Amino acid sequence: MRSLESKIVEYLSPTCDGEPIHAILLSMFDFQISYSIIERIQAKKKVAFSLREKNYVWNGGLCEAPVWLLVGQVPKSFEIITKFTLRMNLASGDYVDFFCDDSPFEELIIDFGINEDGARVMEIF
DSSP, X not given: OOOOOHHHHHHHGGGOSSOOEEEEEEXXXXXXXXXXXXXXXXXXXXXXXXXXXXXXEESSSOOOXXXXXXXXXXXXXXXXXXXXXXXXXXXXXXXXXEEOOSSSSOOEEEEEEEOTTSOEEEEEO
């Protein structure tokens, strides 16, 4: 799709409002996380985690990452690590990296939910 742009960090920064992560979905084909007003950040390619100073990777299928440790954690900030990697920094010091690439398929979807005009707002990479 497209590489990450700095404006996505600007859009996500206000969502780091002290509200904890309230839902995680890990399936064979995607990983999703929900918090605050973000209905979902959905990664279909790859997600890397640093949880309690241990590193894990999900790239489809089964994963040994204890993703339940993310529930209740508070997103602190976002940053672009590479043009295809978005990092969610957590208040605990843990982080989650969401990956996308330049393939013709959506790899990373950020769903901001329904706006005041009744339209669904999404960024797709």
